[in-house]
Amino acid sequence: MILSPAVRSLKPSATIAAAAKAKALKNQGVKVYDFTLGEPDFNTPEHVQEAARAAMAAGHTHYTASGGIPELKQAICNAYERDHKLKYEPSQVVVSNGAKHSIHNVVTTLCGPGDEVIVPAPYWVSYEALVELAGATPVVVKTTEASGFRLSAEDFEKAITPRTKLLLLNSPCNPTGATYSVAALEALAKVAVKHDLFVCSDEIYEKLLYTDEPFRSFATLLGGIADRTIIISGVSKAYAMTGWRIGWTLAPKELTAGMDNLQSQETSNPCSISQYAAIAALSGPQDCVETMRQEFARRRTYTLGRIRALPGIDLPDPGGAFYVFFNVSPYFGKPLGTKGTVVSNATDFCTALLEDAHVALVTGDAFGAPGFVRLSFATGMSVLEAGCDRLASFLHA
Numbered sequence: 001m002i003l004s005p006a007v008r009s010l011k012p013s014a015t016i017a018a019a020a021k022a023k024a025l026k027n028q029g030v031k032v033y034d035f036t037l038g039e040p041d042f043n044t045p046e047h048v049q050e051a052a053r054a055a056m057a058a059g060h061t062h063y064t065a066s067g068g069i070p071e072l073k074q075a076i077c078n079a080y081e082r083d084h085k086l087k088y089e090p091s092q093v094v095v096s097n098g099a100k101h102s103i104h105n106v107v108t109t110l111c112g113p114g115d116e117v118i119v120p121a122p123y124w125v126s127y128e129a130l131v132e133l134a135g136a137t138p139v140v141v142k143t144t145e146a147s148g149f150r151l152s153a154e155d156f157e158k159a160i161t162p163r164t165k166l167l168l169l170n171s172p173c174n175p176t177g178a179t180y181s182v183a184a185l186e187a188l189a190k191v192a193v194k195h196d197l198f199v200c201s202d203e204i205y206e207k208l209l210y211t212d213e214p215f216r217s218f219a220t221l222l223g224g225i226a227d228r229t230i231i232i233s234g235v236s237k238a239y240a241m242t243g244w245r246i247g248w249t250l251a252p253k254e255l256t257a258g259m260d261n262l263q264s265q266e267t268s269n270p271c272s273i274s275q276y277a278a279i280a281a282l283s284g285p286q287d288c289v290e291t292m293r294q295e296f297a298r299r300r301t302y303t304l305g306r307i308r309a310l311p312g313i314d315l316p317d318p319g320g321a322f323y324v325f326f327n328v329s330p331y332f333g334k335p336l337g338t339k340g341t342v343v344s345n346a347t348d349f350c351t352a353l354l355e356d357a358h359v360a361l362v363t364g365d366a367f368g369a370p371g372f373v374r375l376s377f378a379t380g381m382s383v384l385e386a387g388c389d390r391l392a393s394f395l396h397a
């Protein structure tokens with residue numbers, strides 16, 4: 001065995017694997033209704049593309065400071081002051097190769113063997129793997145559909161041991177779309193303070209919100225909570241920039257210095273051209289974000305209506321992001337599709353749905369939620385309509 005133990009036990013990203021399966025079918029010439037990937041289907045806004053072209057023309061095509069160029073760090077601080085009234089200094093920012101890389105930096109810099117990280121389930125696919133890669137132990141705390149898939153302060157506190165170091169919180173959540181009220185966040189923050197824990201608050205979907213209550217960053221909550229909060233975000237989702245690979249952390253200075261050091265050895269800097277594009281995204285006109293959000297809102301309403309019309313299926317309102325996450329276990333043990341396939345878990349359900357109806361969803365098993373599936377509505381309306389029709393006929397609904 002040539003692989004290291006860490007890589008040997010690493011599970012491949014299930015969302016990427018599901019998308020690859022759908023793509024393999026497409027390559028055979030099959031029309032696939034693909035709802036697997038978590039990325040906006042819009043093009044990056046034109047003024048952002050233009051900033052990248054200008055950066056190249058100006059010769060910004062070399063290595064940069066490992067944690068990002070000062071202008072981008074300042075633009076990030078300005079954006080948080082504008083949007084959240086949060087005062088951060090550039091020395092508290094590390095810009096990375098996407099928010100996934102930022103989470104890796106946080107977990108690896110803060111945690112190691114013997115440390116426990118609390119991960120509420122359903123969770124984003126990479127959380128568990130990134131914690132394990134750091135040699136730490138993920139402690140998965142299940143949340144229920146009845147609670148809107150939100151971690152309660154009681155369940156959070158029950159999961160804490162003397163080894164607990166960090167809570168990985170994600171609101172709006174991938175895969176459930178769950179958002180937390182300010183009161184619910186404050187209750188979690190109090191527990192974190194009481195037990196001297198860090199909270200990594202993944203806020204990458206903060207701009208894609210469909211609730212009346214405005215977004216509140218975790219770092220704005222109780223006095224002092226910012227000292228133990230690491231905000232994760234990036235340009236991928238809000239500005240349709242998944243391919244540019246720019247994410248960031250906002251964190252206490254000591255931790256920021258540690259993450260910068262780690263990143264300097266692992267990857268050097270994030271892409272220089274993308275950094276200039278990110279400045280344009282954050283500092284330029286923001287109406288493109290609202291235009292995309294409104295289109296997502298329209299698709300969300302449509303998709304929720306279609307999924308809730310399926311007999312035996314209901315789900316809490318996803319307050320943000322671009323996913324619906326629902327329980328398909330009422331259909332286990334029943335003949336499905338044109339071949340009458342019988343399944344007993346969500347992974348087999350997704351395989352049968354893809355093979356029979358050419359509709360691609362992601363199994364909830366990947367998110368620590370057996371029996372559930374995730375449908376991404378970050379795709380055109382006509383694909384959504386046809387995909388929902390095909391899902392309904394697969395279920396004989």
Ligand SMILES: Cc1ncc(COP(=O)(O)O)c(C=O)c1O
Binds near residue numbers: 100173
């Ligand atoms: C909750 C969550 N955090 C982080 C990321 C990573 O985003 P990026 O593309 O910036 O690495 C994703 C992407 O799907 C996500 O859903």
